[in-house]
Amino acid sequence: MGQDYRDQVRDKMRTTRRMLYPFLAPDTKWNSPFQCPQPGFRNKAKMVISGSKKTITLGLAPTPRHPHGVDLEECPLYPESICATFEPIRQWLLRLGARPYQIDAHRGELRHVLVSANPAGELMVRLVLRSKAALKRVENTWPDLARELPGLRVFSVNIQPEHTALIDGPEEIVLSPQRFLPMPGVGTDLFLAPGAFFQTNTAGALALYNQAAEWAARLRPGLVWDLYCGVGGFGFAVADSLGANPSPGEAGGGEPGSCQVIGVELAGAAIEGAKHAAQLQRATPGQAPHENQTTQVTGGATGSNTTDDITTNQVISKPAANGLRFITADAGKWIRNQKKLVTPDLLVVNPPRRGLGNELSKWIEKSEIPHVIYSSCYQPSL
The missing domain is CATH 3.40.50.150 (Vaccinia Virus protein VP39)
Structure with a gap:
């Protein structure tokens, strides 16, 4: 993003060789660097929920330059399976009726939405709340979101009551029947x-x-x-x-x-x-x-x-x-x-x-x- 991928790889290789040079034998052989497919390579999206009960943005947190946050729905880092979740999640949150968390005022309930996807398009969605005030509404309505996201396999709520940069709080509540999202490995999922x-x-x-x-x-x-x-x-x-x-x-x-x-x-x-x-x-x-x-x-x-x-x-x-x-x-x-x-x-x-x-x-x-x-x-x- 903002720099040609080949240039990024070349610069990283140059930096790594320079850093490790004092510790390596003169005849050390270097493998060719791995280069991943571009774009859409990222399997996880972390979105700040900002805005109001009537207008919700999923993406980067508000700043003086972007007071309403920056929507990441069209971010080229994400595969289509993740990008396709933004609008259904946004509409579900609007129907939920809870207020997005306001960082400066320390008010509101909706803090983050975290979406993970495997290559088959199966999804894990985690909703981070400030407290359990809206939990009952989430428990009652998350099946509506599941119907709009056929690939949704795991859905959970995380409670983060602290005003901190840490996304995860001390309590995770899994609401879906399935607890694990399968991801590809070597020899096993x-x-x-x-x-x-x-x-x-x-x-x-x-x-x-x-x-x-x-x-x-x-x-x-x-x-x-x-x-x-x-x-x-x-x-x-x-x-x-x-x-x-x-x-x-x-x-x-x-x-x-x-x-x-x-x-x-x-x-x-x-x-x-x-x-x-x-x-x-x-x-x-x-x-x-x-x-x-x-x-x-x-x-x-x-x-x-x-x-x-x-x-x-x-x-x-x-x-x-x-x-x-x-x-x-x-x-x-x-x-x-x-x-x-x-x-x-x-x-x-x-x-x-x-x-x-x-x-x-x-x-x-x-x-x-x-x-x-x-x-x-x-x-x-x-």
Whole structure:
């Protein structure tokens, strides 16, 4: 946007090479950069709800230059499946009769609408409210929106009472019968729960997962850690490339040629989806996981559970039939709390924008882990 895509790729490659040059061997080989399809590559839209009860804008927040906000219905970043949701959502919100949140006055109920779409055009819609004042109206009328959006699979309400830049609040209420939006992965579908993070570029995500799987297949590790694993994209891809089999215990020690993959993630909503995918893989026909009609989760997007288990009837904590195990925990704390630490043969890390942090980075440096795959979304923190 505003710069030729080829120039963007060239500039990013130049910056990355310059940044990593002091740390690389002279004979380091660089792969060709992945270039995603343009436009319409973004699978998620985050819209501020602005305006009044009679006129609603979905898009960027109001500014002195744009006092009514900026509508993003025709934004070229979004695929048609997302752009087509704007008008039905806008009309439904107008019928709802709740007031859009006014940032300066700290008044109003409607804060954000978040829409995610998979390549099949299936949708997840999350409505962020300031309080539960309009919740009953939403519960009674959201089926009307579902009839206007045939692809709608997951609908939830998030409560964000704080005047903050954070979009997600501490409580997520799922109103739809279906809790997860399937997204493409390598070796399995991935499952996105409300509040969980997924790479916003679906084609780019698959390229990352396939590259990690290719490298892992060459290395043939017996034990893999996938830290900041999210919904399990890297973990499932690596496990698929290795033909991972169940291993007893939490670390290594399985049958000859087997591999154990352990995914660690602080966000409970993401681990829910990862465990759901793992359970689907191990379920026999007719025993697929059941999804609640209505599910309420407290703890927001990051969740509050820092143990191995999340108690729901959709997920499990035992190793799946493919040798995968997913744990809800802070990565650094999980490592420190290991009574008998067995370091992995391969470490995969996909941290948020802030990076790994000094403590975890230093631990990895001293750990003598032979192979690390680092997926970075922000070069300065790499």
